[in-house]
Amino acid sequence: MKFKADEIASVIQKEIEDFRGQIVTAEVGRVIEVGDGIARCTGLSTAMSGEMLEFSNGTRGLAFNLEENSVGVVILGDYLKIKEGDEIRSTGKLLSVPVGDALLGRVVDPLGNPLDGKGPVLTPHSRPMEWQAAGVAERQPVREPLQTGIKAIDAMTPIGRGQRELIIGDRKTGKTAIAIDTILNQKDTGVICVYVACGQRGSSVAGVVEILRQNGALDYTIVVAASSADPAPVQYFAPYAGAAMAEYFMYQGKHTLVVYDDLSKQAVAYRQLSLLMRRPPGREAFPGDVFYCHSRLLERAVKLNNELGGGSMTALPIVETLEGEVSAYIPTNVISITDGQIYLESDLFWKGIRPAINVGVSVSRVGGNAQNKAMKKIAGSLRLDLAAFRELEAFAQLGTELDKATQAQLDRGYRMVELLKQPQYGPLHVADQVVAIYAGAKGYFDKVPVNKVQETERQLHEFIRTEHADMRDKLIAQAALSDEVEGMLKKALEAFVARLASKG
Amino acid sequence: MSEKSSKHRPDTALEDPGALAVATMYARSYMTSAVQNGVTSPEEELNSLVDDVLLAFPEFEDLLLSDSVGRDDKLAIVDRVIAPKSTEFFANFLRVLIRHGRIAMLPMIQSVLGRLQEEAAGKRRVRVRSARPLSNDSRTQICDELRSRLGFEPLLQEAVDASLIGGMILQVGDTVYDSSLRSRLKELKGRLVEKALNEIQSGRDRFSHPEGD
Numbered sequence: 001m002k003f004k005a006d007e008i009a010s011v012i013q014k015e016i017e018d019f020r021g022q023i024v025t026a027e028v029g030r031v032i033e034v035g036d037g038i039a040r041c042t043g044l045s046t047a048m049s050g051e052m053l054e055f056s057n058g059t060r061g062l063a064f065n066l067e068e069n070s071v072g073v074v075i076l077g078d079y080l081k082i083k084e085g086d087e088i089r090s091t092g093k094l095l096s097v098p099v100g101d102a103l104l105g106r107v108v109d110p111l112g113n114p115l116d117g118k119g120p121v122l123t124p125h126s127r128p129m130e131w132q133a134a135g136v137a138e139r140q141p142v143r144e145p146l147q148t149g150i151k152a153i154d155a156m157t158p159i160g161r162g163q164r165e166l167i168i169g170d171r172k173t174g175k176t177a178i179a180i181d182t183i184l185n186q187k188d189t190g191v192i193c194v195y196v197a198c199g200q201r202g203s204s205v206a207g208v209v210e211i212l213r214q215n216g217a218l219d220y221t222i223v224v225a226a227s228s229a230d231p232a233p234v235q236y237f238a239p240y241a242g243a244a245m246a247e248y249f250m251y252q253g254k255h256t257l258v259v260y261d262d263l264s265k266q267a268v269a270y271r272q273l274s275l276l277m278r279r280p281p282g283r284e285a286f287p288g289d290v291f292y293c294h295s296r297l298l299e300r301a302v303k304l305n306n307e308l309g310g311g312s313m314t315a316l317p318i319v320e321t322l323e324g325e326v327s328a329y330i331p332t333n334v335i336s337i338t339d340g341q342i343y344l345e346s347d348l349f350w351k352g353i354r355p356a357i358n359v360g361v362s363v364s365r366v367g368g369n370a371q372n373k374a375m376k377k378i379a380g381s382l383r384l385d386l387a388a389f390r391e392l393e394a395f396a397q398l399g400t401e402l403d404k405a406t407q408a409q410l411d412r413g414y415r416m417v418e419l420l421k422q423p424q425y426g427p428l429h430v431a432d433q434v435v436a437i438y439a440g441a442k443g444y445f446d447k448v449p450v451n452k453v454q455e456t457e458r459q460l461h462e463f464i465r466t467e468h469a470d471m472r473d474k475l476i477a478q479a480a481l482s483d484e485v486e487g488m489l490k491k492a493l494e495a496f497v498a499r500l501a502s503k504g
Numbered sequence: 505m506s507e508k509s510s511k512h513r514p515d516t517a518l519e520d521p522g523a524l525a526v527a528t529m530y531a532r533s534y535m536t537s538a539v540q541n542g543v544t545s546p547e548e549e550l551n552s553l554v555d556d557v558l559l560a561f562p563e564f565e566d567l568l569l570s571d572s573v574g575r576d577d578k579l580a581i582v583d584r585v586i587a588p589k590s591t592e593f594f595a596n597f598l599r600v601l602i603r604h605g606r607i608a609m610l611p612m613i614q615s616v617l618g619r620l621q622e623e624a625a626g627k628r629r630v631r632v633r634s635a636r637p638l639s640n641d642s643r644t645q646i647c648d649e650l651r652s653r654l655g656f657e658p659l660l661q662e663a664v665d666a667s668l669i670g671g672m673i674l675q676v677g678d679t680v681y682d683s684s685l686r687s688r689l690k691e692l693k694g695r696l697v698e699k700a701l702n703e704i705q706s707g708r709d710r711f712s713h714p715e716g717d
Contacts, residue, residue, distance in 0.1 A: 024682040043678040069521035122705040
């Protein structure tokens with residue numbers, strides 16, 4: 001194909017001829033002071049709270065504080081190029097982000113500008129960043145499971161589609177890893193994922209993007225990145241932008257998953273913004289409305305009713321604690337907003353229990369209804385058994401002589417703990433989880449040495465997949481442990497144990 | 505009046521919005537009480553003091569407006585120097601300003617008073633920025649158009665800005681009416697780029713999976 005220069009010229013010429021410039025009317029103001037990512041402006045007498053504004057150099061801003069004589073504007077971009085006396089004009093629009101299929105597989109900043117060098121994001125759709133969460137009548141209870149692919153979570157703190165489950169823990173306890181595994185496990189489930197990196201190191205974000213790409217998860221994932229080098233306003237808006245992008249799909253009847261990594265850094269960015277705007281500080285110097293800032297964000301995670309398409313948005317907010325202090329301001333706030341939390345402990349992490357989930361204090365308030373029936377049947381007593389095991393273990397450390405039954409209970413407990421360990425980036429299908437936990441709970445691993453449990457589990461999955469695929473398929477299809485399937489499973493496990501014994 | 509005040513207070517300089525609000529309050533009160541006291545043109549004395557005295561004798565301005573001179577001393581200066589020459593009403597106004605520590609706002613109050621009186625008379629200032637100096641014809645045309653459309657008597661403040669290329673920008677209060685060639689070219693550029701990008705994207709979509717990255 002050859003291009004003809006005059007053809008192109010004529011197209012442009014026609015475009016110019018058809019161009020009818022309108023007289024542009026706008027409210028304007030002037031910058032009186034600027035610094036630290038915010039500007040104070042005069043004029044703009046009709047500006048609305050939350051309205052998008054434009055500085056004379058094209059940088060966008062947002063009317064944040066409407067005061068008697070001036071308007072406090074947060075600058076969404078480079079504030080070093082804005083000077084005192086610059087003109088600022090209102091746009092009459094709310095701050096919005098591009099949304100749509102074009103964003104899938106892309107890494108964008110909170111304003112929707114691409115950061116991945118794959119060219120502009122071209123989509124005709126956009127959506128306001130701030131959006132009123134669905135009301136009571138527009139929702140329905142959480143019923144469908146969202147499989148994380150992590151045994152300890154799917155068995156004991158199950159997450160449903162439309163739920164808000166907090167991941168909380170100290171630094172370096174594997175919070176992001178759980179979120180990433182969950183995203184990886186959504187492959188081929190039709191769940192669209194949004195990963196919001198807020199106040200993270202640029203290298204960590206790049207690492208996450210690379211892992212998603214390698215595992216083919218980027219095809220159904222949008223990464224919204226505001227690194228710690230970005231100005232505070234950009235970090236503050238990142239979760240709202242991510243929520244807006246997911247909402248677009250949700251209102252089309254699709255299922256979505258949003259990870260906010262992490263909200264404690266977003267709260268810090270909001271604190272900076274509020275203090276610079278001279279809003280009065282409260283506890284830990286956070287502004288009074290930091291609770292509202294998080295609650296209105298997390299309320300947007302819903303399971304819509306069938307008239308609205310039945311789409312859902314599941315939110316996995318992450319909060320980092322200091323020295324396990326969950327009674328600090330932001331952790332208590334977010335714990336009270338969410339429908340449960342997954343609590344990670346560094347002690348467990350360094351003991352080698354990974355994911356380092358403390359099953360005693362981790363809860364899911366609504367996920368039980370959504371749990372896979374088969375899983376519910378076998379994991380029902382798991383939490384209590386583990387708690388009993390912990391007690392026994394503490395008792396056994398005193399060096400007391402134990403009777404046979406107690407010793408057997410202890411041994412099984414050690415093997416269950418071992419079974420709940422899982423390597424990173426290795427999410428398991430729920431059917432495989434059911435098989436493994438069933439085998440552990442019914443004592444099929446009792447003869448396996450504790451340090452061989454993980455390896456044997458891998459062999460078991462391979463055995464089931466290659467030699468008992470029909471049972472596995474049935475388990476997936478029924479999503480429940482019927483007597484028939486249970487019988488097949490027992491037979492398969494007996495065969496496996498026999499094979500292990502013969503190998504010696 | 506507006507040309508006079510702009511001599512020592514250019515319109516482009518930014519005023520502290522807080523101070524401006526206070527000055528507006530004083531100017532408005534001065535105007536209202538002048539009406540109640542039967543003073544016909546209160547701005548005359550104020551203008552004369554600021555423009556003829558303070559501007560001509562900067563040392564006197566420093567003395568009267570400076571913070572280093574005490575309140576009682578300033579009151580004494582007003583009593584001895586200004587009060588015998590002025591009306592009692594104006595001298596009282598100065599005394600109030602001195603007592604409240606707002607005498608340094610006198611020039612600002614003067615300019616605000618000018619603007620308030622213009623507004624009371626149905627006039628408003630309109631900033632006109634054009635690429636070339638306005639001809640008399642276009643000036644009257646602009647004034648007529650503004651008068652008929654917005655319903656006030658415009659006072660044009662003209663400025664020439666060659667970077668507009670053509671056309672003009674009118675500003676009434678906080679509202680800007682932009683018909684400059686610069687803005688139109690910018691808009692046209694945006695549209696052409698957007699169209700080209702869409703062409704490229706749709707061309708690419710034809711060969712790839714529509715939902716792929």
